[in-house]
Amino acid sequence: xxxxxxxxxxxxxxxxxxxxxxxxxxxxxxxxxxxxxxxxxxxxxxxxxxxxxxxxxxxxxxxxxxxxxxxxxxxxxxxxxxxxxxxxxxxxxxxxxxxxxxxxxxxxxxxxxxxxxxxxxxxxxxxxxxxxxxxxxxxxxxxxxxxxxxxxxxxxxxxxxxxxxxxxxxxxxxxxxxxxxxxxxxxxxxxxxxxxxxxxxxxxxxxxxxxxxxxxxxxxxxxxxxxxxxxxxxxxxxxxxxxxxxxxxxxxxxxxxxxxxxxxxxxxxxxxxxxxxxxxxxxxxxxxxxxxxxxxxxxxxxxxxxxxxxxxxxxxxxxxxxxxxxxxxxxxxxxxxxxxxxxxxxxxxxxxxxxxxxxxx
Amino acid sequence: xxxxxxxxxxxxxxxxxxxxxxxxxxxxxxxxxxxxxxxxxxxxxxxxxxxxxxxxxxxxxxxxxxxxxxxxxxxxxxxxxxxxxxxxxxxxxxxxxxxxxxxxxxxxxxxxxxxxxxxxxxxxxxxxxxxxxxxxxxxxxxxxxxxxxxxxxxxxxxxxxxxxxxxxxxxxxxxxxxxxxxxxxxxxxxxxxxxxxxxxxxxxxxxxxxxxxxxxxxxxxxxxxxxxxxxxxxxxxxxxxxxxxxxxxxxxxxxxxxxxxxxxxxxxxxxxxxxxxxxxxxxxxxxxxxxxxxxxxxxxxxxxxxxxxxxxxxxxxxxxxxxxxxxxxxx
Numbered sequence: 123x124x125x126x127x128x129x130x131x132x133x134x135x136x137x138x139x140x141x142x143x144x145x146x147x148x149x150x151x152x153x154x155x156x157x158x159x160x161x162x163x164x165x166x167x168x169x170x171x172x173x174x175x176x177x178x179x180x181x182x183x184x185x186x187x188x189x190x191x192x193x194x195x196x197x198x199x200x201x202x203x204x205x206x207x208x209x210x211x212x213x214x215x216x217x218x219x220x221x222x223x224x225x226x227x228x229x230x231x232x233x234x235x236x237x238x239x240x241x242x243x244x245x246x247x248x249x250x251x252x253x254x255x256x257x258x259x260x261x262x263x264x265x266x267x268x269x270x271x272x273x274x275x276x277x278x279x280x281x282x283x284x285x286x287x288x289x290x291x292x293x294x295x296x297x298x299x300x301x302x303x304x305x306x307x308x309x310x311x312x313x314x315x316x317x318x319x320x321x322x323x324x325x326x327x328x329x330x331x332x333x334x335x336x337x338x339x340x341x342x343x344x345x346x347x348x349x350x351x352x353x354x355x356x357x358x359x360x361x362x363x364x365x366x367x368x369x370x371x372x373x374x375x376x377x378x379x380x381x382x383x384x385x386x387x388x389x390x391x392x393x394x395x396x397x398x399x400x401x402x403x404x405x406x407x408x409x410x411x412x413x414x415x416x417x418x419x420x421x422x423x424x425x426x427x428x429x430x431x432x433x434x435x436x437x438x439x440x441x442x443x444x445x446x447x448x449x450x451x452x453x454x455x456x457x458x459x460x461x462x463x464x465x466x467x468x469x470x471x472x473x474x475x476x477x478x479x480x481x482x483x
Numbered sequence: 484x485x486x487x488x489x490x491x492x493x494x495x496x497x498x499x500x501x502x503x504x505x506x507x508x509x510x511x512x513x514x515x516x517x518x519x520x521x522x523x524x525x526x527x528x529x530x531x532x533x534x535x536x537x538x539x540x541x542x543x544x545x546x547x548x549x550x551x552x553x554x555x556x557x558x559x560x561x562x563x564x565x566x567x568x569x570x571x572x573x574x575x576x577x578x579x580x581x582x583x584x585x586x587x588x589x590x591x592x593x594x595x596x597x598x599x600x601x602x603x604x605x606x607x608x609x610x611x612x613x614x615x616x617x618x619x620x621x622x623x624x625x626x627x628x629x630x631x632x633x634x635x636x637x638x639x640x641x642x643x644x645x646x647x648x649x650x651x652x653x654x655x656x657x658x659x660x661x662x663x664x665x666x667x668x669x670x671x672x673x674x675x676x677x678x679x680x681x682x683x684x685x686x687x688x689x690x691x692x693x694x695x696x697x698x699x700x701x702x703x704x705x706x707x708x709x710x711x712x713x714x715x716x717x718x719x720x721x722x723x724x725x726x727x728x729x730x731x732x733x734x735x736x737x738x739x740x741x742x743x744x745x746x747x748x749x750x751x752x753x754x755x756x757x758x759x760x761x762x763x764x765x766x767x768x769x770x771x772x773x774x775x776x777x778x779x780x781x782x783x784x785x786x787x788x789x790x791x792x793x794x795x796x797x798x799x800x801x802x803x804x805x806x807x808x809x810x811x812x813x814x
Binding site (some may be wrong): 143263306310313316317319321322325400403406407408410411413425429440447450451454455459 | 489546628629630631633634637638641645747749750751753754765768776783784787788791
């Protein structure tokens with residue numbers, strides 16, 4: 123057994139031309155002449171399976187198909203995921219434009235009195251979304267608020283998803299005292315009313331950076347995920363494949379990563395989208411109330427300004443309030459659709475249909 | 484109970500221990516003022532600063548935090564004393580106790596309405612699976628999760644009270660009526676409550692889709708067919724067989740919603756200018772009224788816990804399997 127394995131390992135990582143010479147020798151189960159071992163008798167113990175070895179390029183193609191092409195194919199086939207990712211891509215592009223990479227400024231910062239006051243949207247194409255009471259272009263404001271929003275969403279959602287998954291898996295897998303300690307912690311955070319806690323923290327510490335705002339908002343999002351992840355882990359733990367890995371003596375970290383977390387991916391990704399949505403809602407609400415400091419532009423702040431300064435019964439002025447609202451609805455729609463679509467990406471059966479070569483695992 | 488104590492402790496610790504908490508802030512502020520006036524802080528002045536910090540925040544900075552925590556808890560339990568509000572100069576307990584019934588009134592109506600309606604809709608959707616009603620309601624439910632409840636609140640406020648003038652835009656009762664059991668007063672109260680209740684109804688709505696899915700799954704089970712073959716009436720099957728079994732998984736998430744709805748009352752009540760717990764907390768935050776913030780926070784936590792406790796106790800009514808025993812899940 124051993125010599126053939128060494129030979130295989132050697133050839134499989136070698137470049138392609140050398141391998142073609144060996145091709146004839148390896149069809150008999152991998153015993154090749156270069157291994158230098160004494161000829162073995164052909165018992166069932168020396169026979170290895172007849173799986174053709176893959177070249178480097180084939181391997182790359184296969185992993186590309188499995189990890190890149192198939193998910194994208196499923197995504198494109200599902201209209202919800204398609205629309206959702208297009209919407210989110212649009213927001214990312216908006217953020218990139220606003221951040222002005224390489225010094226290219228496509229949309230300038232809004233300035234006071236650059237246009238007429240209270241221009242309705244879609245009237246003058248210099249100000250596509252109209253202007254506000256100070257003559258600032260609403261489109262420019264909206265675009266320049268995007269990077270901060272995205273930063274906040276990313277920070278908060280990542281924090282809550284990572285924390286939730288980590289605590290959930292560890293508690294579920296280890297069990298015993300670790301489990302009860304971690305779950306008590308989860309319960310405590312769960313019972314503290316989330317938004318109230320966030321509001322109190324935010325108003326006492328007055329975070330300026332959108333990243334910090336996102337992190338604070340992420341605090342109350344993780345316990346729910348931790349609980350669901352834990353209950354999932356409890357059932358995965360008992361599955362046959364986890365047991366097999368344990369018997370094979372694989373390390374705990376490996377089992378957690380390969381067997382447990384990879385099976386939880388659907389939950390995690392869907393929860394990323396839902397907690398992103400929650401963070402948008404809460405942050406905009408807090409900015410709207412004026413609890414968070416007015417350090418940078420934000421859709422919630424725009425709503426706040428509009429709510430306090432515009433005459434809301436006047437149809438000529440209400441667009442100032444409606445435009446940021448529409449954006450919030452749009453971005454959360456994007457996240458929800460993407461979450462539903464991702465649900466299908468992780469559905470193994472659907473994915474297999476889009477993988478042409480990968481069927482042997 | 485253990486969870487409650489822990490939650491309280493965490494709150495207290497967060498509020499007091501973190502850097503740049505209220506004590507530090509006020510203290511720094513005062514020190515700054517002194518240094519600007521050109522005097523370096525001597526021991527006597529430090530004592531004065533500490534005194535001023537104490538009157539501002541109700542916290543004695545020279546006491547270690549666990550002693551302060553013990554005192555705070557003892558005052559609450561023995562004397563129902565939550566400290567005094569700095570800004571309003573009244574006991575915190577009185578302020579919150581006056582505001583709380585109104586908050587409960589709005590939140591519970593909103594939550595109850597939202598839950599019942601969404602469960603009913605979910606059941607009807609499941610029974611008309613694939614029909615026009617089902618598709619329409621599914622789209623509506625998705626739209627509802629997309630639109631934040633406060634946007635609904637703002638828009639309804641604009642339409643119904645600013646533009647049409649049908650409903651008042653703030654307050655909780657008609658100022659021209661006398662409190663008591665008379666018709667104009669009650670009408671005033673109801674009128675002021677319609678929009679907040681509607682908005683928290685929207686916030687508590689949801690779960691319809693989950694319930695629909697559960698109902699459909701339950702309806703495919705074998706025992707439902709057996710029940711039908713046994714000639715049990717359709718209504719009994721719908722309520723006792725399908726509904727009850729489909730409710731279980733949703734029930735937990737409804738319980739978790741309780742915590743959310745009391746938290747969201749801060750945003751809602753501020754938008755509607757409805758003077759109850761949320762607005763009191765908001766104003767306390769604006770005025771940096773720390774004893775009042777801490778008090779209202781404890782109120783929020785305990786109301787949430789009470790809700791969860793009630794839910795936990797009623798869980799056994801819905802699912803007889805979990806009555807007592809060690810298998811009982813906390814939520």
